[in-house]
Structure formats: structure tokens, C-alpha cells
Amino acid sequence: MINKKLLIALLAFLSVGMYAQVGFNCQFVPGLQVGSVKVKTDNTRLKDYKFGAALPIFMIDRIKTKWYTNLEMNALYYATTQVNNVNAGKVKIAKTEGAYIAGRLGYGFGKGDAMRVGPNINLGWGASNLDSSKRTLNVPSYYTIGGGVFFYQKIGSRIRAMAKVGYEKYKNKSANDNVKGLSGSGIYMEGTVAYNVYQKFGLAVMPAFYSKKFSYNYGGEAVSTNAKVRSLFLRIGFVKFF
Amino acid sequence: MKKIFYSAIILMAVSFGAGLKAQSVTYRVQKDDPYDVKNLTVAVDPLFFDLNGENGYAFGWGARANWLMGKRLDINFDMRTGFGTQGYNKSDKFNNTRNYFYTEGSLALTLSHKTRSNNVRVILSQSSYSSGGYTYTNTKSITVPAESRHIVALRGGMYQMTNSINMTKVFDDSLLMFTNKSTGTEFSMQNNSDTIAFIPNTMGRNGNGDLYGGYASTAIFAGFNFKTIRQLIIDVDGYGLRSNQVYSDFYVDCIFSPVIALKNYKAVAKNGKEYEYDLKYEGGKRAIGWRAGWYFRKPKDQGFSYRWEFGQRPGFKSYNPEKKSINFRNWYTMLTFGLYIPLKVKPIATED
Numbered sequence: 326m327i328n329k330k331l332l333i334a335l336l337a338f339l340s341v342g343m344y345a346q347v348g349f350n351c352q353f354v355p356g357l358q359v360g361s362v363k364v365k366t367d368n369t370r371l372k373d374y375k376f377g378a379a380l381p382i383f384m385i386d387r388i389k390t391k392w393y394t395n396l397e398m399n400a401l402y403y404a405t406t407q408v409n410n411v412n413a414g415k416v417k418i419a420k421t422e423g424a425y426i427a428g429r430l431g432y433g434f435g436k437g438d439a440m441r442v443g444p445n446i447n448l449g450w451g452a453s454n455l456d457s458s459k460r461t462l463n464v465p466s467y468y469t470i471g472g473g474v475f476f477y478q479k480i481g482s483r484i485r486a487m488a489k490v491g492y493e494k495y496k497n498k499s500a501n502d503n504v505k506g507l508s509g510s511g512i513y514m515e516g517t518v519a520y521n522v523y524q525k526f527g528l529a530v531m532p533a534f535y536s537k538k539f540s541y542n543y544g545g546e547a548v549s550t551n552a553k554v555r556s557l558f559l560r561i562g563f564v565k566f567f
Numbered sequence: 568m569k570k571i572f573y574s575a576i577i578l579m580a581v582s583f584g585a586g587l588k589a590q591s592v593t594y595r596v597q598k599d600d601p602y603d604v605k606n607l608t609v610a611v612d613p614l615f616f617d618l619n620g621e622n623g624y625a626f627g628w629g630a631r632a633n634w635l636m637g638k639r640l641d642i643n644f645d646m647r648t649g650f651g652t653q654g655y656n657k658s659d660k661f662n663n664t665r666n667y668f669y670t671e672g673s674l675a676l677t678l679s680h681k682t683r684s685n686n687v688r689v690i691l692s693q694s695s696y697s698s699g700g701y702t703y704t705n706t707k708s709i710t711v712p713a714e715s716r717h718i719v720a721l722r723g724g725m726y727q728m729t730n731s732i733n734m735t736k737v738f739d740d741s742l743l744m745f746t747n748k749s750t751g752t753e754f755s756m757q758n759n760s761d762t763i764a765f766i767p768n769t770m771g772r773n774g775n776g777d778l779y780g781g782y783a784s785t786a787i788f789a790g791f792n793f794k795t796i797r798q799l800i801i802d803v804d805g806y807g808l809r810s811n812q813v814y815s816d817f818y819v820d821c822i823f824s825p826v827i828a829l830k831n832y833k834a835v836a837k838n839g840k841e842y843e844y845d846l847k848y849e850g851g852k853r854a855i856g857w858r859a860g861w862y863f864r865k866p867k868d869q870g871f872s873y874r875w876e877f878g879q880r881p882g883f884k885s886y887n888p889e890k891k892s893i894n895f896r897n898w899y900t901m902l903t904f905g906l907y908i909p910l911k912v913k914p915i916a917t918e919d
Binding site (some may be wrong): 352409410415489 | 871
């Protein structure tokens with residue numbers, strides 16, 4: 326079942342624009358990623374499972390002058406690209422992991438154009454396959470709130486790099502038909518290395534690690550299920566230098 | 568109704584009030600050059616939506632390229648393919664449906680190329696607030712004279728597309744004929760004298776029980792392209808850098824499609840044998856169509872592009888033609904969103 330709200334949300338946020346000294350704009354629109362996601366549960370019906378990372382992603386990660394902004398729709402974009410496959414029953418497991426829509430806003434301190442460091446706040450709506458779902462747009466979803474710190478460094482004339490760490494809380498009373506009363510927390514670590522190839526343009530590589538812990542009621546069971554989701558990704562996208 | 572009326576009066580009063588308080592601003596032109604553009608753009612469209620009467624909807628990704636060669640030629644390439652096509656049954660062993668796919672190439676020859684000075688609006692600031700269920704936006708703007716290039720071009724090209732088609736809804740009469748390619752038997756979908764097992768679509772959102780098939784169309788098109796290029800950047804005291812930058816294409820095309828074909832249909836008949844059927848709609852085809860669209864990007868900066876297109880594709884005539892002169896099943900509207908990379912490639916136009 327295609328979730329109308331998700332498609333409308335995707336359409337609405339397609340209108341997010343971009344304007345252009347310090348910093349770069351990593352545009353994974355679309356971008357590619359490789360990696361894996363491990364889900365460990367203490368539920369005997371679900372057990373443990375592992376799947377490869379979803380290949381297409383949709384994310385903008387940028388720092389300009391003082392401000393750091395991030396818009397992520399990786400889970401939604403992957404889920405949307407699989408509609409034909411889901412309808413045909415060709416998806417063995419939904420690789421939906423990340424955000425349907427999430428944003429970060431941060432302010433960087435630092436003089437000159439070489440370095441910035443600062444805090445950021447995070448807000449969003451994410452998804453993780455906590456019930457071994459095969460329907461990419463119907464995996465458990467949850468609201469996220471959190472914060473982190475980021476560090477930006479210019480290295481020579483061709484390389485710019487960034488590191489981000491943070492902590493987030495997750496919650497949703499009704500995550501999907503199977504998963505209720507979801508709560509949890511997690512950490513993330515992301516690094517970005519951008520290399521200038523031509524004029525102001527280049528390639529960005531982002532290794533990322535996410536560790537999330539969840540507690541929820543699965544399928545109306547009396548005992549709650551605890552799950553750990555660990556993801557390791559390597560993302561590649563297009564970058565514009567400011 | 569009263570609410571709307573009072574809101575309009577309040578808005579007018581606020582506008583007059585703002586007008587009375589209007590203050591002069593000082594600005595310096597940093598750039599006013601519609602010729603300093605990058606004339607080749609290569610874009611990836613991560614998402615498009617095509618809403619149409621033939622199968623409902625399709626969405627997917629695409630790629631585009633546009634090269635404005637000097638002042639005379641404009642070359643376009645466009646491709647889209649669906650990753651969510653209503654009615655497309657990827658698991659159908661008979662492969663009776665088709666995924667959305669579109670590819671187009673076109674060339675435009677400049678008829679008129681003029682540079683004019685117009686007063687254009689530059690927004691200084693915008694703020695919104697909500698009250699009584701309504702959202703009000705307060706915009707401060709000034710008008711500034713700017714140079715704009717206006718290009719009128721005659722364009723023509725060719726496209727090829729495939730899509731799934733809802734045969735139950737589009738051909739809701741007895742004129743959709745099936746011809747058994749082995750036995751030569753001919754029958755309409757409604758009387759089904761071969762008693763073949765039609766495969767209703769039962770998947771996901773498509774689980775409406777309708778019968779879907781596939782079609783292909785090859786068409787040529789010709790029309791006009793109206794291009795506007797403007798690049799004004801000003802430094803406004805108290806506001807900083809503000810701009811009005813446009814690289815837009817508005818186009819209108821007439822489409823002629825000599826080839827509109829339904830995909831052959833495979834099914835199992837009551838006798839247990841598998842047959843392939845040639846499909847033909849006796850109600851006829853409508854080979855002429857039209858479309859109009861807008862495409863926006865920035866003249867020089869890398870960024871995101873947007874397009875909106877609508878029209879009537881060549882297709883099949885409406886059923887019950889004495890009551891319907893236009894087949895709304897051929898109408899469509901489409902939105903695309905893309906990430907483009909602008910490049911400067913010779914030859915490029917310079918100001919005379």
C-alpha cells in the first residue's frame with residue numbers, strides 16, 4: 326500500500342532550495358550508498374536478521390559560513406523507488422532505514438575559513454525495519470528528537486572534511502500495524518570528505534555509523550520486544566564547494 | 568464567504584498602510600548580465616510524477632540535458648523511467664503490462680533573440696504569521712530595472728514512450744478486440760468468446776480488479792519555445808545581497824503520433840491452452856495531441872530545477888464518441904524535480 330502522506334511529504338519537500346565562502350554542499354540527490362544493517366531482537370518470532378543497505382538515497386548535508394543544515398529523506402526515497410518491486414512481491418526484506426524526513430540545524434563557531442565547530446539540533450520522522458517487513462513504505466516509523474556537535478575543516482585547496490556525532494530519542498505509540506508503543510534512543514557518527522574535481526564541483530564520501538535501541542510491543546504480545554539496530558554505510562554524492 | 572470578504576478588506580487596509588509607510592532604499596547593482604550564463608546543463612531528476620488518465624499515475628527518475636548553442640540552436644534530451652507505475656505487473660509471467668518509460672530528443676531554431684530592459688521585482692524580506700486559521704505573508708520588495716534576454720525558438724523533435732493502460736476504464740465498451748494469433752478467432756473483451764482468463768490487477772494500490780495492458784507510442788512534435796534569461800544581483804542597504812535570477816523555458820507543442828500500439832496480450836483459454844492475442848481498439852486512435860510546460864533553473868549557479876508540464880497525449884478515442892468529443896483519459900500533468908550541473912561550453916552567445 327503506497328502511503329499517500331509519505332508521497333505528499335516527499336513532493337512538498339522537493340521544493341527545498343539551495344543558495345550559495347566557507348563550506349560545502351553535499352547533495353546526495355540522488356546519492357548512492359553501500360553497507361549493511363543488523364537487527365538483533367530478543368523476540369523469538371522475529372529473531373536476528375541482517376540486510377544490505379538501500380542503494381539510492383536522498384540527502385542534503387551542507388555548511389555555509391556559520392550554519393550547518395541537513396535534510397535527510399533516505400528511507401522515504403528508497404521506499405518509493407521500490408514500489409514496482411513491492412507490488413510484484415519481489416522484495417525479500419524492506420531495506421528501509423533512516424529518515425522519511427528529518428532535519429538538522431547547527432551553528433558553527435570559528436574565525437577565518439578553515440574551521441568551524443558547533444552544536445546542532447535534530448528533528449524528524451524516521452523508520453527502521455523492526456518487524457522484518459517486506460513492504461518498504463510500511464515499516465515501523467517513529468519521531469526523532471536530539472542533538473549533536475559538528476566539526477568542519479578545510480584541508481588544502483581541494484579537500485574539505487566534516488565530522489558529526491549526536492544522540493537522538495525515538496518515540497511512536499503506533500509505529501505500524503505490528504509495532505505499538507515504540508520508544509528508544511540512539512547515537513550516530515558521520516564523517517564527510519569532499520574532493521574538488523572540476524571548478525567548484527566534486528565528489529563527497531560519507532562513512533556513517535548508527536546504533537539504535539528500541540523497546541516496543543510486537544503483534545499484541547504481552548511481553549515487550551527489545552531490539553538493537555546497527556547500520557554501517559558508505560555514501561557517495563555530488564558536492565559543490567562554496 | 569463573509570470571512571473571505573473581511574479578510575480581503577483587512578489585507579487591502581494592511582497593504583495601503585504598508586504603502587503609506589514605504590521608505591526609500593538604496594541599492595547598488597552588483598551584476599546585471601543575462602549573457603554570463605552556463606549554456607549546457609546536465610541534470611538527474613531523482614523524482615518525477617506523471618498523473619494521467621491512462622493508468623492513473625507513474626513516478627520514477629530521469630535524466631536530462633540542454634545545450635543552448637550560441638544564439639541559434641538549442642538541443643534537448645530527456646529520459647524518464649518509472650519505479651512506481653500503476654498497473655505495471657512486474658511479476659506477471661505473461662508480461663502483459665509495461666513500465667512507464669519516456670525518451671525524447673529535440674532541436675530548437677531561434678527565430679527572435681532580443682535583450683530588453685524591464686522593471687523586475689526583487690524581494691527584500693518575507694515573513695508569515697497565522698491568525699484565525701489563515702496564514703498571512705508580509706513581503707517587502709522593490710522594482711529594479713534589469714536586462715532580460717527573450718528568445719523565441721521554433722522547436723521540433725521526437726519521443727517514444729511506453730506505459731501501462733487500464734483497459735477496463737479506457738476501453739469501457741465492446742470495441743476492444745482480441746484476435747487469437749494461433750486460431751484467428753476474433754472477439755471483444757466484453758464477450759470473450761475464447762473465455763480466456765483475464766488477469767485482473769490485484770496488487771497493492773492497484774488491487775482494483777481492473778484489467779491492465781501496455782501500450783507504446785512514437786511521436787513527432789513541433790512547437791515554440793519562449794526562453795527568458797535574467798541575472799540581476801543587487802546590494803541593498805540594510806538587507807544585503809538580493810537577486811532576481813531566471814533561466815526559464817516555456818514551451819507549447821503540437822504532437823503527432825503515427826504509432827500508438829497496444830501490447831499483445833497472453834492468456835490461458837478455457838481449453839487450457841496458452842494463446843497470444845493481438846489487441847486492437849475499433850473505436851479508433853487520436854493521433855494528435857498537445858502539451859505546454861515550464862522549466863526553471865538558475866542561469867549560472869548549480870542547483871535544483873523544476874518543471875511542470877500538462878497536455879493531451881495522442882492515444883485512443885473515447886468510448887461512446889457521440890457523447891464525448893474529448894477523451895480525458897489522454898490528459899496528463901507532470902512534475903519533475905532535478906539536480907542540475909551547469910557548464911559553459913562553446914559556442915556561447917555574447918552581447919552584440
